[in-house]
Amino acid sequence: MPMTDNSAGKTGAATEGVRARDRLALLTADNAAVPLPAGVQAITAILLAVLLIALPWLGLGYRFLSIAITTLYTAIGLYGLGLQFGQAGIMSVGHAALMGVGAYASAILSVQLGLGFWTSLPFAMALSAIVGGVIGLPTLRVGGQHYIIITFCFCALFVIVLTNGGTFTGSATGLDVGSVTPLPGINFDKLSNNYYLVLAALFLALAATYLIGNSRYGRTLRAIRENEQLARSVGINVDLHKLGVLMVSGLFAGLAGVLQLYYLRHISPTLFGAFPSLYLALMVMLGGARYLYGPLIGAVVVNFLPEVLNLDPVDSRIAYGVCLLLVILLLPGGVGAGIKNVYCAVRGGFEKQGGGTNGRA
């Protein structure tokens, strides 16, 4: 019957259309829940480590290495944000202020008590963690957008307090510190040595993120992110873990803040205000908060984009906005998700992922 032929033709075309759309969906999906094979993970880690360690030897110049240091300490802060947002689902747009708590704590300890980098580091990290937990108290009552506004307010308040803190906080001009106390044979005044110091801290942050992500603790956080009510009903103390992850995130932020302080040697309140905080949020979303290398990718993109495209600060802000919109619309999982999906596609994961029931990635 002609009728049947006609409809069969239509069905065929429709199936083709659906397939193409499925492929696109697979390329843009957020598949953080599906682990990559251990071998692939190990090779990626080794390649990345070699690249990062070899970076100062590639002769890319002083400016490049400076941006690389900025990228890496930002990434350390982002790993904390990645943990609280990517794993536990608690977003913050005041994260730079938390880095500022660490940086200022360390700077004040240096100015007032003469403590150096190594001795002030644990205090600065602890203080950031405590402040992170205290700002986190409202998450027990409100979630989502409400908490985001609270973090933004904290950020604004923090800058006001610093600017009006007199000589204690250095007011608007900020504070200066000396260089990192040298270890035997290593002088951190040399830029490449400072780079390695920050890199070592980044490796710690990466290792911590990896271990947490694959541990019972990481699964507990993801359970809270996915369904708080169900998490409670299986025995998870949701309130405790929410505060806990914000404190862990604060530890990362404190470490990043102190590294930033001792790289710049001078800090002022504007470094930790609304714009830097929004950039951190941008980076973590751009890179993909749920992916191990997502925060690092986000930091690299945002820090090197103006350099590569030769943009002035105003243009680069527009470029960031466009990037964020593109990622939200096209790649909700972030660039990290895109890279993983492309890898899966190249490995012929399409057929195996078909139907979304057997996603080997």
Add this chain to the structure above:
Amino acid sequence: MAALEVRGLRKQFGGVVALNGIDLDIGTDQVVGIVGPNGSGKTTLFNVVTGVHPATGGTVSWQGQDITNLGPHRIARKRLVRTFQQAMSFPGLTVDENVRIAWEQGRMGGSRWASPGMILNFVGLAPLGRAIAGSLPFGSLRRLGLAVALGVSPELLLLDEPGAGLNDSEAQAFAAVIAQLPPQGIGVCLIDHDMDMMSDLCDRLIVLDFGTKIAEGLPAEVLADPKVREVYLGPDKKAAAS
């Protein structure tokens, strides 16, 4: 002494009395069914017993300990575990991880399951271990809800309409899984509207109406009770005519 003892439990939402002095005894070797019309307080009973809502009055004790108004996670850790009327999961995670999360929570003090895989086998979800929970068909999602609750290694499971939204064959298969629990030392207290399934599955039925227990006993007795028939079928025609 029954494992779960509820005495004079009351719950008011403003002026609405959802539970009006409920007494219950539930052991860990039976399937106990709770039935009643919509709004009779069945789910509220579960919510108050498991600490989701605080009680207005009365006590809940579990294995001799007073657990009235304890937080939901602390009650779950005492191996009194509930499921929800809506099929619930951790939707963005794999089926394996969903069950592993619960299993790890229940592992303290010894789990009855050596691994999360055993639970998946038990409920028949083993082939779907790597699927993302949010992509599961509804029947499998119901099974996953049960698997997550079983993962905590419960001694008493409170199941809130586990069969809701399932077709007949799926519901029967589900009932068969539930029937295997009491012999393994997992008591079941179950809310459902499917009277045929309930009378087959349950050792004892409890009927609620307007927050009060109006009948309790063997399914056949309870279903023959004129009070229960009135609640379910409306007033008897003969009685109404006279």
